[in-house]
Amino acid sequence: MPEHHSHHLVYGTLHDYLTGEELVDTDDERIRQRLSRMMVEMLGYRREELEPRLSIETLFTRHFVRSVIDLTVRLDDKQFMIIRYGPGSLVSRERAALAAARVLNGSYQIPLAVVTNGTDAVLLETATGKTVGEGMTSIPTRSAAAAMLPTLLFLPLQDEEKRLREKRILNAFDLERCCIGL
Template sequence: MSTPKSHHLVYGTLKDYLTGEELIDTDDERIRQHISMLLVEKRGFAKENLIPRLTIETLFAQSFVTSKIDITILHNNKQALILRYGPGSLVSRERSAIAAARVLNPDYQIPFAVVTNGKDAELLDTRSGKILGYGLESIPYCDTLSTLVDNAVFSDPLTGVKKERELRILNAFDVERCCL
């Protein structure tokens, strides 16, 4: 089986800011690395509380999709917020981020999500689907997230039809499409 051609410019490799792992160097990956640095150096998160590149795999209608969660933030050893990066419009990424936060953890629903294109961001309440903040400044500081988490509900995990619905949303929104 041949490897599909990427539509991204590849500059070589780079060292992951959080893990030291060698990654393919693309424009998108450079933005992800910048976001990681922002979270540690400006927002006050410890590197060990930032988990990069978790995935959720789905298969519906003969379409296998691997959805990537760019960064998952831990608070008191609980996954409290997911961050998903993608170029372009944020509104088109809100629903899939909410779906991912609702199904990523098998023990509870993650209460917050951030969607960002590297220039703008939105902070989302994943229980209600409401936008809590706009702009890069809406990416919470460590102490702000602590306050948010103290008042948040970590809902029971979804099961059955409700879980399948969220997985279908992820599958539909995250299917790989060429952007050329």
């Protein structure tokens, strides 16, 4: 089991729905597990099409941040959507999700990003940052995603300066400030 340093209430451990890996059991992790289960059991994705806990590591102004992408969704061997979970307000998490979708993949920008708090969601188009759907039902089913896949824009990577800016945004938004200095 991974070492866990946090202000979150820990209930013990649980096993990841997708991988079977032992994880720290927190309220947030339980919601992440429900999201994975929903993607498979309700929306029709195969477990192997969902990549949990991919991450992007950044270091700016002496602040190392490991930004975790809760789920990365793949169809036809292409990552086409990321899902980021966070409690509370969704609008405050949209910009970081867009930044993550723009830099996570080393070959192209992932075209869709979902921000969710487990009860509500926003579906964003990575290229423009525009909201293309709201609510949990905006997360496309596997069949809907397969139908839209040919129309999605898999843009090439941004130039290095723009990628660096996106990483700075991700670093700033994902820096845990609640426990600094304690």
